[in-house]
Amino acid sequence: MTKIKICGLRREQDIRYANELMPDYIGFVFLKGKMRYVTFEEAARLRSLLDPAIPAVGVFVNEPAENVIRLLQAGTIQIAQLHGQEDEAYAEELRRAGDHCIIRAFAVRNSEDIHRAFAFPADYPLLDNGKGTGETFDWSLFQEQEKPFFMAGGLSPENVKEAIECFHPYAVDVSSGVETDGFKDYEKMKAFMDAVRR
Numbered sequence: 001m002t003k004i005k006i007c008g009l010r011r012e013q014d015i016r017y018a019n020e021l022m023p024d025y026i027g028f029v030f031l032k033g034k035m036r037y038v039t040f041e042e043a044a045r046l047r048s049l050l051d052p053a054i055p056a057v058g059v060f061v062n063e064p065a066e067n068v069i070r071l072l073q074a075g076t077i078q079i080a081q082l083h084g085q086e087d088e089a090y091a092e093e094l095r096r097a098g099d100h101c102i103i104r105a106f107a108v109r110n111s112e113d114i115h116r117a118f119a120f121p122a123d124y125p126l127l128d129n130g131k132g133t134g135e136t137f138d139w140s141l142f143q144e145q146e147k148p149f150f151m152a153g154g155l156s157p158e159n160v161k162e163a164i165e166c167f168h169p170y171a172v173d174v175s176s177g178v179e180t181d182g183f184k185d186y187e188k189m190k191a192f193m194d195a196v197r198r
């Protein structure tokens, strides 16, 4: 069964939605200035309210590795998603601090980006259009791959079934497509999860 990550949770209401719907992962965005940004302290509070069975993914853009390690070791997050220009050495630094799961996101603009994504030494590549843009990347660029991956970018209850049938991702990742007016929408979250799990 394809796993589901719902990203950009930032309110206690979002956590209540997640605890009821039980996605496989949720994401906290730590990029300052972004609408979905949460502070380390806010994330710790939200983590404390989240069902322990749901791993929290920390989404970072070129964050100092020591900060990511601190959040992992504190248990605020369980997985690090690197969404900037973090290189192999950065990923290795996280690994030296503990056997942490690493997702490395790539914006797909051409087929070379897909090759780079699958060559990067992370547990999972994440193929995306950008950073929470609500837009799909050009799906025609995709070539069959062996390594399990996350698929993101403009997914919604309306298109996620097609994405799964075409690309067979390990997980699908959504943020904008389950929001209304910039806030997580319970009915859209439920519709997305039903579309994946039915």
Ligand SMILES: O=C(O)c1ccccc1NCC(=O)[C@H](O)[C@H](O)COP(=O)(O)O
Pocket: 007, 008, 027, 029, 031, 034, 035, 036, 059, 060, 061, 083, 128, 130, 131, 132, 133, 134, 135, 152, 153, 154, 155, 173, 174, 175, 176, 177
């Ligand atoms: O979601 C954001 O605002 C964001 C900001 C900066 C870096 C990454 C961000 N999101 C990362 C994600 O994993 C999103 O879920 C992914 O980009 C898909 O977003 P969407 O196209 O809105 O479903």
